[in-house]
Amino acid sequence: xxxxxxxxxxxxxxxxxxxxxxxxxxxxxxxxxxxxxxxxxxxxxxxxxxxxxxxxxxxxxxxxxxxxxxxxxxxxxxxxxxxxxxxxxxxxxxxxxxxxxxxxxxxxxxxxxxxxxxxxxxxxxxxxxxxxxxxxxxxxxxxxxxxxxxxxxxxxxxxxxxxxxxxxxxxxxxxxxxxxxxxxxxxxxxxxxxxxxxxxxxxxxxxxxxxxxxxxxxxxxxxxxxxxxxxxxxxxxxxxxxxxxxxxxxxxxxxxxxxx
Amino acid sequence: xxxxxxxxxxxxxxxxxxxxxxxxxxxxxxxxxxxxxxxxxxxxxxxxxxxxxxxxxxxxxxxxxxxxxxxxxxxxxxxxxxxxxxxxxxxxxxxxxxxxxxxxxxxxxxxxxxxxxxxxxxxxxxxxxxxxxxxxxxxxxxxxxxxxxxxxxxxxxxxxxxxxxxxxxxxxxxxxxxxxxxxxxxxxxxxxxxxxxxxxxxxxxxxxxxxxxxxxxxxxxxxxxxxxxxxxxxxxxxxxxxxxxxxxxxxxxxxxxxxxxxxxxxxxxxxxxxxxxxxxxxxxxxxxxxxxxxxxxxxxxxxxxxxxxxxxxxxxxxxxxxxxxxxxxxxxxxxxxxxxxxxxxxxxxxxxxxxxxxxxxxxxxxxxxxxxxxxxxxxxxxxxxxxxxxxxx
Numbered sequence: 329x330x331x332x333x334x335x336x337x338x339x340x341x342x343x344x345x346x347x348x349x350x351x352x353x354x355x356x357x358x359x360x361x362x363x364x365x366x367x368x369x370x371x372x373x374x375x376x377x378x379x380x381x382x383x384x385x386x387x388x389x390x391x392x393x394x395x396x397x398x399x400x401x402x403x404x405x406x407x408x409x410x411x412x413x414x415x416x417x418x419x420x421x422x423x424x425x426x427x428x429x430x431x432x433x434x435x436x437x438x439x440x441x442x443x444x445x446x447x448x449x450x451x452x453x454x455x456x457x458x459x460x461x462x463x464x465x466x467x468x469x470x471x472x473x474x475x476x477x478x479x480x481x482x483x484x485x486x487x488x489x490x491x492x493x494x495x496x497x498x499x500x501x502x503x504x505x506x507x508x509x510x511x512x513x514x515x516x517x518x519x520x521x522x523x524x525x526x527x528x529x530x531x532x533x534x535x536x537x538x539x540x541x542x543x544x545x546x547x548x549x550x551x552x553x554x555x556x557x558x559x560x561x562x563x564x565x566x567x568x569x570x571x572x573x574x575x576x577x578x579x580x581x582x583x584x585x586x587x588x
Numbered sequence: 589x590x591x592x593x594x595x596x597x598x599x600x601x602x603x604x605x606x607x608x609x610x611x612x613x614x615x616x617x618x619x620x621x622x623x624x625x626x627x628x629x630x631x632x633x634x635x636x637x638x639x640x641x642x643x644x645x646x647x648x649x650x651x652x653x654x655x656x657x658x659x660x661x662x663x664x665x666x667x668x669x670x671x672x673x674x675x676x677x678x679x680x681x682x683x684x685x686x687x688x689x690x691x692x693x694x695x696x697x698x699x700x701x702x703x704x705x706x707x708x709x710x711x712x713x714x715x716x717x718x719x720x721x722x723x724x725x726x727x728x729x730x731x732x733x734x735x736x737x738x739x740x741x742x743x744x745x746x747x748x749x750x751x752x753x754x755x756x757x758x759x760x761x762x763x764x765x766x767x768x769x770x771x772x773x774x775x776x777x778x779x780x781x782x783x784x785x786x787x788x789x790x791x792x793x794x795x796x797x798x799x800x801x802x803x804x805x806x807x808x809x810x811x812x813x814x815x816x817x818x819x820x821x822x823x824x825x826x827x828x829x830x831x832x833x834x835x836x837x838x839x840x841x842x843x844x845x846x847x848x849x850x851x852x853x854x855x856x857x858x859x860x861x862x863x864x865x866x867x868x869x870x871x872x873x874x875x876x877x878x879x880x881x882x883x884x885x886x887x888x889x890x891x892x893x894x895x896x897x898x899x900x901x902x903x904x905x906x907x908x909x910x911x912x913x914x915x916x917x918x919x920x921x922x923x924x925x926x927x928x929x930x931x932x933x934x935x936x937x938x939x940x941x942x943x944x945x946x947x948x949x950x951x952x953x954x955x956x957x958x959x960x961x962x963x964x965x966x967x968x969x970x971x972x973x974x975x976x977x978x979x980x981x
Contacts, residue, residue: 383881384755384867386762387606393749405879430604431865435880456606457866461594480607484769489610504608508767 330476331423331451332499335375336534336555345586346556347372347579348536349563350427352379352395353412354404356567361399362415364572369420371576372583376420377454377558380409380428387456389511391561394568406436410444417449425478427454433466442469452476452499460493467496478502483523490530500534500556503527505541512542512562516549524553547585557586590900595783595870598906600899603782604866609762612769617784619689624791629688636680640713641670643677643795647803647960652930657950659957662812663933664800664828666964673936673965674796674824675706679775681792683710686773693717693768696775697761699726699754700890701733702965703777708742718742721761723753726890733969751884754894758868778821779898782869786898793827800960801831808958816841817962818941819859819912820892822901824964829910830900840910842901843945845887849916854886857914858897859905867896873905888917888977889937889970919944924967924974936965937974 329337339346349368354361365376381396381404388396409426416424426445433441433455445453452475458466460479467477476499481490484507494501505520506513527535537550538558547557559582566575590597595617603613623629637643645665654661666674679696686694694716698704704720711718720742727734727746734744750756758776765774779786779793797815804812815832817825819842832838847855855861862873867882875883875895887893904910915923920937923944928934935943942961953959967974975981 383750384759386759386868387608387766389763390749397750400881405881407879429866431867431874431876431882432880434865435863435876435878457604457869459603459605459607459610462602462604482608482611484608484611486611486614507608507769509763 330474330499332375332476335423336500339374343588345551345554345588346374346534346536347583347586348375348377348556348558349373350377350379350558350560352381352392352399352564353409354381354399354402355395356398357402358404358408358412362412364567364575365416366419367576368579369422371579373579374422374556376422376424377427377560378409378413378424380406380426380432382429382432385429387509389509389561391564391568392510395564406432410448413448413450423451424449425452425454426450430455430458438466439469442473442475445475446473450475452478454478454502456480460496480504481527483507483517483520490527494531497531497533500536501527501531502558503535503537503554504539505537505550506539508540510539510561512565513540516546521550521553524550528553544581544585547582551586590903591783591787595787597900597903600872600902601783601786601870603869604871605782605869606766608766609769609782612765613782613784620685620784620788623685623688629684633681633684636684637677637795641676641680642668644799645669647800647807649807650931653927656930657946657953659953659955659959661946662804662958662960663963664796664960666796666824666962667933667935667966671706671709672968673702673706674793674827675703675777676709677795677827678777678789678792678823679703679706679710682773682775682788683707683714683716686775687714687716689773691771691773693719693772694775695719695721695761695764695772696777697721697754697757698777699757699893700969701726701730701737702891702969704742705733705736705740707775708737708740711742712740719745719764721745721747721757721764723747723751723757725752726754730890755882762868778823779826779900780821780868780870780896786870786900789823790826790830790900793823794830796824796827796962797829797831800828804958804960811835811838812958812960814839814841814957814959816843816942816946816959818843818892818938818964819897819901820845820856820894820938821896822898824962826898826900828960828962829904833909840904842910842912843942844912844914845889845892845941846914846916847886847888850914853883855914856885856887856893856895858895859901859912860914862897870899872899872902873897888920889941891936891938892941913945915941915945915948919948921974923947933963934967934971935963936967937970939964940967
C-alpha cells in the first residue's frame with residue numbers, strides 16, 4: 329500500500345474526508361512556501377500537492393499561472409523543488425505529491441525524476457497534460473517504487489474511457505468538477521453530483537474533487553459523494569493578498585466540514 | 589498513412605492534453621473524418637476556395653530570380669490567396685467544419701495577426717461568433733491587423749500572461765476551449781497542437797502541394813527537384829511537402845528563423861536547436877531550458893516566432909525525409925529586398941527566409957535543377973516594420 333492509500337484508509341476509519349491542498353513550490357519564496365505548508369499540516373491538511381512550476385500551464389487559471397511564473401522568476405526549478413520536498417520529509421508526516429506538467433518531467437528524465445521523488449519522500453505524481461494513453465511507461469516506473477500516478481476524470485469523460493481509466497487507477501481519482509481551468513467558482517454545475525454518484529459506484533479507490541472549489545457551501549454539497557476535496561487557487565489567492573492567517577482559519581473551517 | 593491511430597508520426601505527435609479536452613478532441617477527430625468525406629462539405633469548401641479565396645494560386649516561373657540564381661525557380665503564389673497568405677486555406681476548412689459540427693463560436697490564436705484575420709474572415713462569411721487571442725505585445729506591434737479583425741466582427745482578447753506573445757495566446761485559447769468546448773471550435777493556425785490538429789491543418793493546407801504538383805507537371809513535364817519553404821509551426825511547408833511525400837526524388841528543404849544567430853539565445857530555430865518535449869499538446873522538438881521550461885524566441889518575422897514545431901516536421905527531420913536549415917534576420921531581409929527589386933513581388937518576412945536561404949546557397953544547386961518555393965504570404969504587413977528597422981520611418 330502506498331502512503332496515499334494508507335492515508336485514505338486511516339481517514340475512512342475516522343469517518344473523515346481528506347482535505348487536499350495545493351501550493352506552488354517557491355511562492356512567494358522558497359522558505360515561505362515551506363512554512364506555509366508546515367502550518368497547513370498543523371491546522372489539519374491531510375495531503376499536500378506541491379506544484380512544480382511550468383512556464384506554460386494550460387490547465388491552470390490566472391491564479392496558478394501567476395504563482396508559477398513568480399516562482400520561476402524567483403529562480404525555482406525542478407532541483408529546487410526536490411530540495412524543498414526533502415526538507416518537508418523531516419518536517420511533516422502526511423503524504424505529499426508533485427503536481428506538474430509533462431515537459432519538466434520528461435526533460436529531467438522520467439526515471440531520474442521518479443528516483444529523486446523517492447529520495448525526497450514524494451508519494452505520487454499528478455500530471456494534468458499526460459492522458460491515460462500516454463502514461464504507460466511512467467505508471468510502470470512508479471509502481472515499482474510504490475508510488476501513484478493520479479488519474480483524472482471529468483463530467484465529460486465518456487463511459488467507455490471512464491471504465492478504462494478506473495480499471496488502472498491507483499491512489500485516488502482526481503475528479504475535475506467543472507468544465508474549465510483551475511480557479512475558484514461560487515457554485516457547482518448541476519450535473520456534477522449526478523456524475524460523481526455514478527463514478528463512486530464504479531470505483532473501489534477514493535475519489536477527490538478539485539477545480540473551482542472555494543467555499544464551505546460547495547464542500548457541504550459535494551462531500552457525500554467524495555472521499556476528499558482539493559483546494560488550490562482559492563488558498564493561493566490568500567497568499568498573494570498576504571492574508572496568511574486567513575488560510576489557517578479556512579483550513580480549520582474546511583476540515584470541520586469534512587468530518588462527518 | 590500517418591498519423592497512426594494514436595495521432596503519432598513515428599514517436600512524435602500524440603494527444604498530451606488535459607482530461608477535459610480528451611472528449612472534445614475525440615469528437616473533433618470523429619467528426620472531421622466523417623464530415624470531410626461528405627459531398628456537401630467538399631463541394632462547399634471547393635467552391636469557397638475557388639470563388640472566395642481565389643484558388644488555385646499560380647505557380648509562377650520567376651524568370652529574373654532564376655537568372656540571378658542560375659537555376660529554375662518557381663514561386664507558389666500563396667501571397668495571392670485572399671487575405672494575403674496561405675492561412676485562409678485552413679480557416680475556411682476549419683470554420684466550415686465547425687459550422688457543420690453545430691458549433692456557433694470559434695476561437696483562434698494569432699501572433700502577427702495573419703491567422704487571426706483569416707479566421708475572422710471565414711467567421712464573418714460563415715456567420716460564426718469569433719474571438720481571437722493575441723499576446724499583449726503583439727496587439728501593440730500589430731495595431732493594423734487588430735483593427736482589421738475588429739472590422740470583420742471579431743473580438744480581440746489581449747493576453748497578458750507569460751511572454752505575452754504567440755505561445756501565450758495559444759495557452760489562453762486552449763483555456764477558453766477547455767471551458768467552452770460545447771459551443772466552441774478552436775481553430776488552430778498551424779500544424780501543431782494535440783491530435784487531430786496537426787493532421788487536420790496539414791490536410792487543409794495540402795492544397796498547396798496538390799496544385800503545385802499538377803501545375804509543375806503541366807509546365808515542366810516532370811516533378812521538381814527541390815521544395816523550399818519557411819518553417820515556424822510549419823503549415824505552409826507541410827502543405828507544400830506532404831503531397832510529394834512518396835516522391836522520394838523530390839527533396840524537401842525547410843528554413844527556420846535564425847533570429848540574431850543560432851549561437852545566440854535569440855532565434856526561433858526549433859528543429860535545429862530544440863530538444864524533444866511536449867508543448868501545446870504534442871510531442872515534438874521544443875526550444876526549452878535544461879528544466880523543460882519553454883524559452884522565449886526571437887525572429888524578425890512574427891509568423892516564425894514560436895518555440896515549438898509541428899510533430900510531422902520532427903518526424904521528417906528524424907527520418908531524414910526533409911533537411912532543415914536556418915537563416916538570420918539579416919538574410920531574410922536580403923531575401924525581402926531581392927525579390928521586391930527583381931521580381932516586383934514584396935514577400936512576407938516569413939517566406940523571405942526561404943528566398944534569402946536560396947540566395948545564400950545558390951552554389952548548392954545545378955543548372956538544370958527545378959526548385960519550387962512556397963511564397964506563403966505577401967509583404968504588405970511587414971513593410972512598416974522593415975521601414976522602421978532600416979531607419980526609413
